[in-house]
Amino acid sequence: MRRRMRMAWEKFMVAMGTGQVPLVGYIVGLSQRDGEVPYDEYEKWANEAGIPADERVARPDTGVAFSRAVGDMEGAVPTEEGREVLKVKTAIKTVSRREYFIVREIIRVGADGKNEFVIGKRSFRVKLEAAGTLVERLDESTPQEAVDELRTRLADRMRTLLNMVVSEWLVEKVRWVVQRKYEGIPYTASRGGLWFVRAGLEAELNRHSQVLAKFAEKANRFSRYQTQMRLLPCVDSEEQRKWLSEDVHKEMQMRLKDVVSDLTEAVERFASGGEMSLEKLEKLIQTRVAAKQRIEDMRRQYSELLGTEVPALDIHAGMVKAMETIRDRFEAIASGDRIAGGTELFGKVAELVLGEEKAVDEVKRFSRVVSVAAPQAGASSG
Numbered sequence: 001m002r003r004r005m006r007m008a009w010e011k012f013m014v015a016m017g018t019g020q021v022p023l024v025g026y027i028v029g030l031s032q033r034d035g036e037v038p039y040d041e042y043e044k045w046a047n048e049a050g051i052p053a054d055e056r057v058a059r060p061d062t063g064v065a066f067s068r069a070v071g072d073m074e075g076a077v078p079t080e081e082g083r084e085v086l087k088v089k090t091a092i093k094t095v096s097r098r099e100y101f102i103v104r105e106i107i108r109v110g111a112d113g114k115n116e117f118v119i120g121k122r123s124f125r126v127k128l129e130a131a132g133t134l135v136e137r138l139d140e141s142t143p144q145e146a147v148d149e150l151r152t153r154l155a156d157r158m159r160t161l162l163n164m165v166v167s168e169w170l171v172e173k174v175r176w177v178v179q180r181k182y183e184g185i186p187y188t189a190s191r192g193g194l195w196f197v198r199a200g201l202e203a204e205l206n207r208h209s210q211v212l213a214k215f216a217e218k219a220n221r222f223s224r225y226q227t228q229m230r231l232l233p234c235v236d237s238e239e240q241r242k243w244l245s246e247d248v249h250k251e252m253q254m255r256l257k258d259v260v261s262d263l264t265e266a267v268e269r270f271a272s273g274g275e276m277s278l279e280k281l282e283k284l285i286q287t288r289v290a291a292k293q294r295i296e297d298m299r300r301q302y303s304e305l306l307g308t309e310v311p312a313l314d315i316h317a318g319m320v321k322a323m324e325t326i327r328d329r330f331e332a333i334a335s336g337d338r339i340a341g342g343t344e345l346f347g348k349v350a351e352l353v354l355g356e357e358k359a360v361d362e363v364k365r366f367s368r369v370v371s372v373a374a375p376q377a378g379a380s381s382g
Contacts, residue, residue: 022236024244025198027187028178028205029230032171035219042165045214049207055181057165057173062158063097066128068166069157070100073150087116098128101138102150122146126154133158167227170215174208174229183298185244185251196234196244198305205231241306248302249311255295256313259288260322260353267349271329285348292352315354323353323362330366343367 039059046056060068074090087109093101106120123138124147135151137144175195178184182204184195197205209229216226234240266284269276295313303310330346346366350359 023199024234024236024240025196026202026205027232027234028184028195028197029232030171030175030178030193030195031225031228031230032167033216033220033223033225033227034167035215035223035227036161036164036166037215037218039163039165041218042170042211042215045211049210051207051211055173055177055208057169060162060164060169062162063128064169065158065161066133066154067097068161069154070102070126072157073102073153100126102126104146124150126150165215167215167219170212171227174212177208178205183301185247185298185302187247188243196247202231205229241308244302245306245308245310248298248306252295252299252310252313256292257318259291259295260319263288263349263352264322264325267326267329271332282345285345285352288352289348313355315358319353323350326350326353327362327366 042057070092074092087107089105089107091103091105093103095101102124104122104124105118106122108117108119110116120141122142124142125134125136125138127134133151133154135147135154137147178195178197182197182201184197187194187196209231212227212229216228220226262284266276266281270278270281299310299312326349327346330349343363343366347359347363350362350366353359354362
């Protein structure tokens with residue numbers, strides 16, 4: 001259940017100097033340093049902190065472990081061969097989450113330690129299949145021993161990862177919780193490492209901070225930098241409310257842009273006759289309708305919280321252009337049976353992109369196109 005925001009910030013105070021001042025919320029900072037801990041240990045920390053199940057990192061499945069294991073094959077590895085100093089540089093190209101191309105360059109480092117010369121290359125294709133991990137060479141110059149070595153390394157790394165939590169997964173999950181569940185917004189609209197979270201959620205934030213601290217103590221003990229969360233009290237003021245109103249509006253626009261981008265891409269894939277079926281398109285539209293509603297809810301809740309109206313969503317030139325693309329794609333397939341009931345579907349998309357009022361004219365125009373195209377389609381089929 002989504003929590004309602006409190007109107008009375010004055011109920012939340014923070015000690016400052018010899019007195020107390022009203023608290024508007026917290027600036028949340030997250031940092032990540034490579035590291036990993038056993039999943040069972042992470043789960044123990046989460047239980048002790050009282051973190052709800054939906055706020056925890058899920059135990060990795062085979063697909064997640066495979067993607068991470070392939071990524072761990074990247075980078076440069078210094079080696080020695082006789083008196084030569086060599087370096088193995090690995091590049092990875094993603095085909096899908098279950099298939100990758102890996103290219104390794106064998107590099108000789110010059111006597112000056114700066115100049116580098118590629119003296120060999122090895123190319124692989126790796127794919128996660130039901131029967132296991134497929135590793136094959138892409139050219140005859142890649143020796144079979146190299147294929148076997150890569151297969152072994154991938155299998156070993158996957159086996160380890162299936163029972164681990166890595167820092168990237170942990171921070172990504174906490175970031176999702178801060179943004180989506182606690183309705184945090186990027187502070188100064190940076191969409192970076194700083195988020196504003198309203199007052200009243202200090203206990204919830206501290207739970208995650210405790211787990212991150214235990215993770216860092218175990219995984220980053222000897223590192224200069226650590227995976228961590230920092231909470232900075234944000235004092236209530238008129239200027240702060242003004243800034244937050246601006247940040248909320250900018251975040252709303254960014255989220256709407258993401259919604260429109262997803263819709264445009266899906267409609268184009270559907271129009272091209274690819275793997276995007278009408279059923280999939282309808283489901284995607286439903287999820288984006290829910291996303292748009294969450295944006296409107298955020299505006300209403302922050303307006304109530306701030307005591308001032310957060311500006312409504314802007315329909316800018318980018319939205320209009322996206323609507324033109326969507327309209328063209330729908331009109332192009334209006335005469336086909338793939339778009340049966342398409343006017344209603346188009347109306348939902350138009351309302352998502354342009355808003356309820358401006359969508360009316362778009363639907364009327366589309367209906368006229370469909371009514372003209374339908375008789376023509378019937379005649380051509382006859």
